[in-house]
Amino acid sequence: MKEVESLFTRARKYLESAEILLKSRDYESSVSRVYYAMFYSVEALLLTEDITVSTHKGVISVFGERFIKTGIFPKDMSKELSRAFEKRQLGDYEYTFVISEAEALEMFENGKNFVKKIAGYLEKKEML
Numbered sequence: 001m002k003e004v005e006s007l008f009t010r011a012r013k014y015l016e017s018a019e020i021l022l023k024s025r026d027y028e029s030s031v032s033r034v035y036y037a038m039f040y041s042v043e044a045l046l047l048t049e050d051i052t053v054s055t056h057k058g059v060i061s062v063f064g065e066r067f068i069k070t071g072i073f074p075k076d077m078s079k080e081l082s083r084a085f086e087k088r089q090l091g092d093y094e095y096t097f098v099i100s101e102a103e104a105l106e107m108f109e110n111g112k113n114f115v116k117k118i119a120g121y122l123e124k125k126e127m128l
Contacts (some may be wrong), residue, residue, distance in 0.1 A: 001047060001048065001127065003044075003047055004044045004047050004048055004122070004127055004128060005044075005128065006042045006111065007041070007043050007044035007047070008040070008041060008044050008119065008122070008128055010040045011036075011037040011038070011040040011044070012037070012115070013110055014033045014034070014036045014040065015033070015034065015037045015111060015115060016106075017112065018030045018031075018033035018034045018037065018052050018108055019031045019108065021033060022104055022108055025101070027097070027099040027100065027101060027103070027104035028090075028091030028092070028097065028098065029088045029091070030099075030104045030107070030108060031053035031084070031088055031091045031099050031104055031107045032088045032091055032092055034084060034088075034107050034108055034110075034111035035084040035085055035087065035088035035107075035111070036067065036088075037081070037111055037115055037119045038081055038084050038111050038114050038115060039056065039059060039080070039081075039085075041114065041115045041118040041119070042059055042060075042063045042081065042118065043059060044118070044122070044128075045063070045067065045121070045122065046059065046062060046063070046066070047074050048122065049066065051059060051066070054097040056085060057085075058082055060078075060082055060085060061101075064078045065080065072121070073117065073118075073121070076086050076118065077114060077117065079083075080110050080111075080114055081114065083107075084110070086112065087099060087103070087107060091121070
């Protein structure tokens with residue numbers, strides 16, 4: 001599926017951007033890119049089952065219902081996605097700097113692992 005590959009290309013690109021932003025000490029922007037990398041990888045995953053959702057919270061919810069509750073992915077992935085969403089919201093909309101270097105580093109590592117797990121799943125199913 002071309003759309004799945006396109007979304008995954010974007011997810012990987014956003015992880016690269018997140019790393020650059022992290023190195024330049026722009027932690028809020030880095031966390032935002034990490035979240036979007038995770039979000040696009042989940043959107044790609046949902047597309048493989050012909051599921052499209054119009055909101056961020058909807059994507060998170062459907063991911064939980066279809067892939068976490070069924071045991072395809074571990075519960076911590078749902079928590080990581082929700083946490084990244086919350087941190088992205090804070091980083092994008094708070095008027096002060098709210099993301100520490102340690103937090104941004106942790107989010108980056110979690111995001112890389114999250115995207116890698118979804119990529120592995122899709123590769124096994126020959127969808128990526």
